[in-house]
Amino acid sequence: MNKILGIRNLINISLAVMLIGGIVFASGFGICLYLAQQEVSREADMKIETNIDYIQSYVDGQLQRVEDAAYTLLSTRFGNAVRENDSTARVVIDYDTFKRPSPQEIFMMLNKFLDVNPQACGIAVGLESEVYSTPDQPNGFAAYVTNVGGQKEQLSLGAIHNFREKAWYRNAKVAGKAMWSNPFRETSHGKVVTCYSIPLLDNNNNLLGVLAIDIDTEAFRNKCNAVSPFPNSVVTMTDRNFRFVAHPDTSLLLMNVEQVARYDTSDFNDSVKGMMLAHKSGHHTMRNSQGDDILFYFTSIKRSGWTIAIECPEASVFGNIDRMRRDTIFIALVSILIMIVCFVWLFRRLQGVALSKAGMERELEIASGIQRGMLPDSSTPFPQRDDLDVCGYINPAKSVGGDLYDYFIRDNRLYFCIGDVSGKGVPASLFMAVVHTLFRNLSLHDDNPASIMSSMNEALCRGNKHNMFCTMYMGVLNLSTGNLLYCNAGHCAPILRHGENLATLDVSINIALGVIEGFPYKGQEINLSTGDAVFLYTDGVTEAENETKELYGDKQVISALRYAFMKAHQTASGVIDAMVNSISRHVGEAVQSDDITMLMISYSGPSNHALRIVNDVNEVTKLTPWLETVIADYKIPQDKAFNLNLAIEEAVVNVISYAYDNKEQPINIAATREGKDLVVTITDNGKAFDPTKAERPNLNLPVEERPIGGLGIMLVNKIASKVEYRRENESNKLSLYFNIK
Amino acid sequence: MTLLITPAGDTINAVISGRLDTANSQLFAVEMQPLMDGADKHIVLDCSKLEFVSSSGLRLLLTLRKQTIAMGGDVTIKNAIPEVMQVFTITGFFSLFKFE
Numbered sequence: 001m002n003k004i005l006g007i008r009n010l011i012n013i014s015l016a017v018m019l020i021g022g023i024v025f026a027s028g029f030g031i032c033l034y035l036a037q038q039e040v041s042r043e044a045d046m047k048i049e050t051n052i053d054y055i056q057s058y059v060d061g062q063l064q065r066v067e068d069a070a071y072t073l074l075s076t077r078f079g080n081a082v083r084e085n086d087s088t089a090r091v092v093i094d095y096d097t098f099k100r101p102s103p104q105e106i107f108m109m110l111n112k113f114l115d116v117n118p119q120a121c122g123i124a125v126g127l128e129s130e131v132y133s134t135p136d137q138p139n140g141f142a143a144y145v146t147n148v149g150g151q152k153e154q155l156s157l158g159a160i161h162n163f164r165e166k167a168w169y170r171n172a173k174v175a176g177k178a179m180w181s182n183p184f185r186e187t188s189h190g191k192v193v194t195c196y197s198i199p200l201l202d203n204n205n206n207l208l209g210v211l212a213i214d215i216d217t218e219a220f221r222n223k224c225n226a227v228s229p230f231p232n233s234v235v236t237m238t239d240r241n242f243r244f245v246a247h248p249d250t251s252l253l254l255m256n257v258e259q260v261a262r263y264d265t266s267d268f269n270d271s272v273k274g275m276m277l278a279h280k281s282g283h284h285t286m287r288n289s290q291g292d293d294i295l296f297y298f299t300s301i302k303r304s305g306w307t308i309a310i311e312c313p314e315a316s317v318f319g320n321i322d323r324m325r326r327d328t329i330f331i332a333l334v335s336i337l338i339m340i341v342c343f344v345w346l347f348r349r350l351q352g353v354a355l356s357k358a359g360m361e362r363e364l365e366i367a368s369g370i371q372r373g374m375l376p377d378s379s380t381p382f383p384q385r386d387d388l389d390v391c392g393y394i395n396p397a398k399s400v401g402g403d404l405y406d407y408f409i410r411d412n413r414l415y416f417c418i419g420d421v422s423g424k425g426v427p428a429s430l431f432m433a434v435v436h437t438l439f440r441n442l443s444l445h446d447d448n449p450a451s452i453m454s455s456m457n458e459a460l461c462r463g464n465k466h467n468m469f470c471t472m473y474m475g476v477l478n479l480s481t482g483n484l485l486y487c488n489a490g491h492c493a494p495i496l497r498h499g500e501n502l503a504t505l506d507v508s509i510n511i512a513l514g515v516i517e518g519f520p521y522k523g524q525e526i527n528l529s530t531g532d533a534v535f536l537y538t539d540g541v542t543e544a545e546n547e548t549k550e551l552y553g554d555k556q557v558i559s560a561l562r563y564a565f566m567k568a569h570q571t572a573s574g575v576i577d578a579m580v581n582s583i584s585r586h587v588g589e590a591v592q593s594d595d596i597t598m599l600m601i602s603y604s605g606p607s608n609h610a611l612r613i614v615n616d617v618n619e620v621t622k623l624t625p626w627l628e629t630v631i632a633d634y635k636i637p638q639d640k641a642f643n644l645n646l647a648i649e650e651a652v653v654n655v656i657s658y659a660y661d662n663k664e665q666p667i668n669i670a671a672t673r674e675g676k677d678l679v680v681t682i683t684d685n686g687k688a689f690d691p692t693k694a695e696r697p698n699l700n701l702p703v704e705e706r707p708i709g710g711l712g713i714m715l716v717n718k719i720a721s722k723v724e725y726r727r728e729n730e731s732n733k734l735s736l737y738f739n740i741k
Numbered sequence: 742m743t744l745l746i747t748p749a750g751d752t753i754n755a756v757i758s759g760r761l762d763t764a765n766s767q768l769f770a771v772e773m774q775p776l777m778d779g780a781d782k783h784i785v786l787d788c789s790k791l792e793f794v795s796s797s798g799l800r801l802l803l804t805l806r807k808q809t810i811a812m813g814g815d816v817t818i819k820n821a822i823p824e825v826m827q828v829f830t831i832t833g834f835f836s837l838f839k840f841e
Contacts, residue, residue: 620764642793642824649795653763699833703806711796711832718831 011347018339029328037321044317045283047229048297048310052281055227055235055308056299059220062119063180063196063303069117070198070213077101077109078200091178092201093208103134103143107154110145113213114152121193122146122186122214126163127200131208140164146214148189168212172197176205180304182239183217183254192217192245192253194304221246224308231319233312240305242273276300276307285314364399364426371400371429374436376407381572387479388414389602391572393580394595401595402428402470403538404436408443409479415443417474418536418599419513420491431468435460435513439474449474449487450523453513457489457521460514469514473507473536480633481673482528482603487521489513492542495561496526497533502562505534527673530605535561535575540594544583547590552583572600609633609671614664615656615686623649623669630671634678636740644678644738647719650712651682651691651734659686659732676741677721682734689732690725691716744772752783758790761798769801780808785841789820794828806837817841 071083074091078098083091101109110123126142134141137158145154157163164170171181178198186193193214200208224235224246237246242257252260257268271284281299288294293314300307315322372394381390392405402421407414417439421428438456446452453474460470473494475486486505490512493504508522528534537557544552557579564578576598583596611626613619627648631641648669655667668683696717697710717723722737742765745756755776761769776784784805794802806816819841821829829835 617763617767620762624760624762639824643827645793646795646828649762653795653797703803703810703837706803706837708800708803711799715796715828715831 010350014343018336018343022336025332029332033321033325033328036324037318040318040321044230044295044312045297048233048283048295048312049281049299051227051229051235052297052299052308052310055220055223055237056301058223059237059306059308060301060303062215062219063301066117066120066196066213066215067178067303069113069120070196070211073109073113074198074200074211091198091211092203098131098208100132103141103156106141106143107145110143111152111154114145114147117213118147119215119219120213121148121189121191121216124157124163124168124212124214125209126157126169126212127209128207134158142169146189148191153188168195168197169210172199172210172212173207175199176201182241182243183245185254186214194239194245217245221250224248227310229310230312230316232316233310236309236311238276238307238309240277242276242307245306272296272298279305288313361399367426367429368396368400371433374433375405379573381407382409385479387604389572389600389604390414390416391576391600393576393598395580395592395597396424396429396595397540397592398425400426400429401597402432403540403595403597404432405536405597405599406436406439407599407601408440410444411447412479413447414477414479414601415439415447415474416477416536416599416601417472418491418494418538418597419470419472420538420540420595420597421470422468422512424595427466427468431470431514435470435472439472443476447476447485448523449476449485450521453487453489453510453521453523454519457513457515457519458517461517464514467514469512471512475534477528477601477603478633479603480609480629482530482532482605483634483673484526484528484534485523486526487523489521492537492539494534494536495558497535497561497565498529499531502558502565528603529672529674530603533565533572533575533600533602536599536601538595538597540596541579541583541598543594544587544596545590545593546586546588550586552586556582556586572602575600575602605670605672611669613652613667613669615660615667615684616663617653617656619656619667620649620653623652626669627671630678634671634673634740636678640738640740643719644680647716647736647738648680648682650715651680651736654691654712654716655682655684655686655732655734658689659684673740674737676739677737678740680736680738682736683731685731688727690727691734692723692725742769744769746772746775748775748779748782752785753779754785754787756787756790758792760793761791761801762793762795763797766795766797766801769798773801773805776805777808779814780805780812781814783815783817784809785817785819787820788818788825789822791821791825794825796832799828799832799834803834803837815839 071091078093106125110125113123114120122145124142124144127140129138129140132141137156140158140163142157142163143154144157145152167181171179176199178196181195181197183192183194185191193216195212195214197210197212199210202208220237224237225248227235234248235246236244238257239245243254244252244257247253267286275282276298279300279302283295283297286294286296295312295314295317296309298307298309375392375394382388390407392407394401394403394405396403402424403419405418407416419432419435421432421435435456438459442452442455446455453472471489471491473486473488473491475484477484487510488507489510493507495502496505505526506524508524510521511519542552542554542557560579560582561575564575567578579598609630611622613622624645627645630636631644636644652667652669659665665686666684669680671678671680673679691713694710694713697707697714716736720736721739724735726733742757742759742761747754753776759765809815817839821840829838
């Protein structure tokens, strides 16, 4: 379940990462977009303004050239013409020096002017009758020459109509200064022209005449049309009355801006018109009739009072940005989609893995349960026995482990083993199960550890393709005698507790099980006394690591074990608990690296070799069968049996006869083996009596004088190799030592 | 423990079987009463089937021997197994009986 939760966490983390990534991406994208927009906007400003300036300077230049040419003409041909200033230009002619050229000369001058100034499509000069008159034009002289595509035509206007009523003449006369007219369509040739009219004045400001020059606005329009800073941008030019002088659509020429109604008129009037009239430059964003935002840049030509404007749809200015935004959003969406698809796929996969893993873990748990079930239950090992206390402990590093221990009793013998299979986890546990089964089965028919080990080795070597092996220590403890036969196959030597001493058991060097077929396993033997204990363990104990990779170590095993015994953990489980605590204190928070297994066997004497009787002679009959088991268990040669029987009986009879005054008093007899000796200790709570100090009968007396008693003690002293008497705690302890080898 | 007594003129033949230990000594004391009564004769104890003897048994044998001395008989022990013989030796009884 933890793994599934882990995956949930993974999903949450992934979603969070996606979300945070998305936010960061969106913010970054937004900032980039904003900066790009700023940059594009700045560049658009520059680009449009450059274009406008270009047109403005062109148109202004053309107009100025015409003006300059006009003044040059006037000052060279008509006398002292003075151009007072640029904006309020007028020409003052000294009446006295006025040259009065002939009409032919005037026409020639005008023709010449048109030749030199091709931008002018017409030129006219009108003179008041007081100044100049000819017979055909008595009411004032006016000469007019046009040049339309190189086709010149000259007219004597004074003969045709009253030119003084015409706009070109009257406007200059009224204004009293030179001025550019609003463009108009010239009726004589149909071109849209603008007319520069210069009043000719005398020193008293009396009007002498007017010079007027027509300029075809087509060149301006061509210039405007040639400029296109952005796709769909429109360059227009309007006159002082907001009529189009230039427009890509020529049908709109001379129509009022408001008539065209491209924009919200009120916005145009409020925001732009005033600035235009004040000859200011600027820009403004307006909504057109289609609802699109239009950037409206404008600047004025002061000379003529016209306005040049460039209209750019915002979309075309920011088209790249918009496209970028669109593309980026599209890519982001596609990426997110791909991410989601990948994520779902991954999740499904992980879920599958998690489910199969969960299933496998359940199976491993079951396997682990089976494995634990195969081990003996250490909680109450042998409740019916008071001579044996056993406790096993196993803690696999993974769900299932390669360590094992086992013990069982057959024929009053404790068969036990501890083993460690190479490797960890499932393979080790399978091999371990085989080893365990072999141990159990072989131990049913054999009581020699060396031959059991050999048989196990043969079985394990066969078909051991994966070269697995198992170190093992096994023993067969004869519970009747304390005789321990054991065999060690490459396992770490157990620790033997004898009295207060702790020492590693002497073990022969045998190779681990499953390595060499036919290896001759060598067994060993030791006799355990009452209170002896054997502590077996796997290298998981000594090699238990703490966070700083320090090993628990052999020395710590010994010292912890000594402490465990000292703290009066008399029970095997108490010692094991103390060891487990000691190891876990050492390991701390470190991860367990290997299986940890321990087995503790406490032997408290051969219970069969203790006999309790009361002080009744008939109880002596119990001695013989008891002694027979002692003799059998200790494998005492039969020729010693008679003397043992005799000495023990004599000693016991002595106690029965003399120790107590009352009946039904207890006498305890116990036999143990110490090295080559059998030690029989007879304990009673009766009167103090030391048989070793008893008077010896004189064997040389004749029959008549021989005492009846005293023979028993004598026999005891004669047969036993040593007799020890102790008076302890109000009881007599008589120990008889017999050499039984 | 069994004691089979067969009188034969001046001689009483007795066969002791089994264990002559403390537990059996009271029974033996009762059973050997015919021997005590015939202590003026030559008592021959066949010990070939005597498996064990303790000091209690020895005491009874000593009692019997003392009786024969008092009544003029004697006790011969024959065919005792080595272990039993050893007990007689250790206890110095070897000199008190005739052995065959």
